[in-house]
Amino acid sequence: MSDNNIVDIAEKRQPEEWRKYIKVGAVTVILVGLVAVLLSNLFIVEQGEYKVVRQFGEVVRIEDEPGLKFKVPFIQSVTTLPKYQMVYDIPTAEINTRDKKRMLADHYALWRIENPHNMISNVGTFQRAEAIMGELIFSAIRAELGQLDFDQIINEDEGSRGGINEMVKERVNEALARNNYGIILTDVRMKRTDLPEENEEAVYRRMISERQSTAQDYLSQGDAEANRIRANTDREVQEILATANADANEIIGEGEAEAAQIYNDSFGRDPEFYQLYRTLQSYEQTINDQTVIVLPADSPYARILMGYLD
Incomplete structure (x- = not known):
């Protein structure tokens, strides 16, 4: 038998195993790609936001409830708008x-x-x-x-x-x-x-002028009120003094009248003593260092002056 008709089974089996590995790898790649595409087209709607789903630039739906959502791969896109204030x-x-x-x-x-x-x-x-x-x-x-x-x-x-x-x-x-x-x-x-910068200075000057005018009004009102209070006080003082003087004069008059009555009662009991007392008072009024009196020596007035009381 010729050597050309002999087949090595090991050599024939090796290509078949590589084809099997290639198929498994291709399936894995496809599955991974599908999962990646699936995950890339999932999106999450969070609290306080709107998710706007567009297809070829047109809005197809708006998601506003929180949760996991899905969009069509490749032809749809998602943008976010705030829902909060x-x-x-x-x-x-x-x-x-x-x-x-x-x-x-x-x-x-x-x-x-x-x-x-x-x-x-x-x-x-x-x-x-x-x-x-x-x-x-x-x-x-x-x-x-x-x-x-x-x-x-x-x-x-x-x-x-x-x-x-x-x-x-x-x-x-x-x-x-x-x-x-x-x-x-x-x-x-x-x-x-x-205020615009060009107006600030003018407004400040006007405000200062108004405040000064208001202050002057207050000062004028204060002066007028002070003058009124002073006038009222002076009038009340004059009234009080007049009343006090009237009362004092009345009391003095009553006192003098009462004193005169006492003098009259006292002197009426001893007329001679009264005459002596009045004579002595006249001496106080008429006699001083330069007084010259010409009287008869035997007159009662001269006798009392010279100390003869009998």
Whole structure:
């Protein structure tokens, strides 16, 4: 038998085993690819967000319930929109008040997406939604503050500011609903109000002048009140003194009358003593260092003066 007719079974079996390994590897690769494609097209909807599923650029559905979701591979894509309330810092704007004063108003707003489908259809992007809302807020603020005087706006009374904020919110939400923008303004607040730099100095001077005028009014009122109090006090003092003098004169008169009555009663008991007492009193009134008296030596007046009492 020729050697060419002899077949090595081991050599024939080796290619068959390699083909089996190749098949297993190919199946594994396919399975791994399918799993990878499956996992890449799963997405998670978290609390506080919308997932927008698009197909060839068109919105096919919006997922808003938390959980694991699936999209069609290769032809669908997913974008995210916030579901929670957001803060929008409105750029500072210059407005004119009713009394023709210029001022800078700085506000911030709280807003959220209420209908993501309408927002995407009628607005487009998140940034465009903020821009539209900012324009509407500025227009409403300018309209509301333009009906007030400058002093009313800068007043620190939160009640008046709160009323302005509510009216601005109503105006903006009416415009947003009318155009089906799918967003809603939940609150708007004034952070601060400033004056344009070119107006600050003039306003400060006016404020200083007004304060000085007010202070002068207070001083004038104080002086007038002080003069009134002094006049009333002087009048009351004169009345009190007049009453006291009248009372004193009355008491003195009563005392003198009572003393005279006592003198009369006392002197009436001894007329001679009374005559002596009156004579002595006359000496006090008429005689001094230079007095010269010419009297008869035997007159009673001279005798008493010289000490002869009998």
